[in-house]
Amino acid sequence: MADEGKNDDLKRIADALERLAPPPPTPVDLASGDxxxxxxxxxxxxxxxxxxxxxxxxxxxxxxxxxxxxxxxxxxxxxxxxxxxxxxxxxxxxxxxxxxxxxxxxxxxxxxxxxxxxxxxxxxxxxxxxxxxxxxxxxxxxxxxxxxxxxxxxxxxxxxxxxxxxxxxxxxxxxxxxxxxxxxxxxxxxxxxxxxxxxxxxxxxxxxxxxxxxxxxHAASQVDYLAIIARYAEAHGLAFESEDALLWSKQRGSRSGRVAWQYIVELAGRAGKSLA
Missing domain, CATH: 3.40.50.300 (P-loop containing nucleotide triphosphate hydrolases)
Structure with a gap:
């Protein structure tokens, strides 16, 4: 009887561990998907x-x-x-x-x-x-x-x-x-x-x-930086001033596509718009 009780305890522990363990990942079909x-x-x-x-x-x-x-x-x-x-x-x-x-x-x-x-x-x-x-x-x-x-x-x-x-x-x-x-x-x-x-x-x-x-x-020139912003702004229906865009880059110490996009996010937020 003692052995049966011990086996029952082990089974309960094993069942509990199985419930806690994450399910195996579903295989991904690499033949489809982007x-x-x-x-x-x-x-x-x-x-x-x-x-x-x-x-x-x-x-x-x-x-x-x-x-x-x-x-x-x-x-x-x-x-x-x-x-x-x-x-x-x-x-x-x-x-x-x-x-x-x-x-x-x-x-x-x-x-x-x-x-x-x-x-x-x-x-x-x-x-x-x-x-x-x-x-x-x-x-x-x-x-x-x-x-x-x-x-x-x-x-x-x-x-x-x-x-x-x-x-x-x-x-x-x-x-x-x-x-x-x-x-x-x-x-x-x-x-x-x-x-x-x-x-x-x-x-x-x-x-x-x-x-x-x-x-x-290579690092964006001032002309390239403003051109990037203009392209994003046009796509999202936003207006901007060059002086404000340049001030944004100066405050961040660089001109890049990433900084330009962050400025677009700022413009959209000011205008109460979503970029989704």
Missing amino acids: AFYWDAAGAKAIDPFEPIDFDLLTGIDLQKARLLDNTKRHASGHAAHDVLLWGSRGMGKSALAKSVVRALQAQGEDIALVETASDHLEKLPALFEILAREKRRFILFIDDIGFAEGSSEPRMLRSMLEGGASERPANVRLYVTSNRRHIVPRQMSEQDDPINPRDAVDDQLALSDRFGLRLGF
């Missing part, structure tokens, strides 16, 4: 996927044209590059990477965005295996990539981009953003190292060299 987020637990659908409208992005016309052409090639099954979008904060790198995918989806292209964080790089080979089984095309997006000093992750990413055992599949291209042109900062100590200094620097630069297309984003 965008996904990949982390240690797997893929999750991004729904709704509503990046800024491609046509609204202003002051980066060359970058838009080149990224659209490259992404369209990939969506069509033609040769296309992995892309590094580098440069000033708030100038539309992340927005462009997402909006170009949405623009092609609107044109009927079967392409999807998969976003992940740079601290999940070690999980990418598993993701590549999954994506390789799909017929559609994917853009793997890694935003604001960065590495700790001495990290092995730059070499891991290089291997994925070119020639390694975990090389990304043909239906996937990587779009990566960074504030630095070469992703990994060059330290003066490397240049002063008396033991083979050139090799140390070359090892750092080798990662950015793996991206066939590198698009630079």
Whole structure:
């Protein structure tokens, strides 16, 4: 009888733990859907996927044209590059990477965005295996990539981009953003190292060299900043004064697409309007 009571207690504990445990995640169908987020637990659908409208992005016309052409090639099954979008904060790198995918989806292209964080790089080979089984095309997006000093992750990413055992599949291209042109900062100590200094620097630069297309984003001029605001204001039916817009940027110490959008949010709030 004692054993039966003990077994009953264990069963009740097991049942209670099962109720507390979260249900297993529902597998995501990567063959449909517009965008996904990949982390240690797997893929999750991004729904709704509503990046800024491609046509609204202003002051980066060359970058838009080149990224659209490259992404369209990939969506069509033609040769296309992995892309590094580098440069000033708030100038539309992340927005462009997402909006170009949405623009092609609107044109009927079967392409999807998969976003992940740079601290999940070690999980990418598993993701590549999954994506390789799909017929559609994917853009793997890694935003604001960065590495700790001495990290092995730059070499891991290089291997994925070119020639390694975990090389990304043909239906996937990587779009990566960074504030630095070469992703990994060059330290003066490397240049002063008396033991083979050139090799140390070359090892750092080798990662950015793996991206066939590198698009630079530079700080907005006053003219570009006002043009961005004018484009947003027109789209949302808002009026503004140039002096007020410039004062807004001076108070924030920078001119960028992000600062311009924050000003539009301020204008809409003053006017009692919603931007949704």
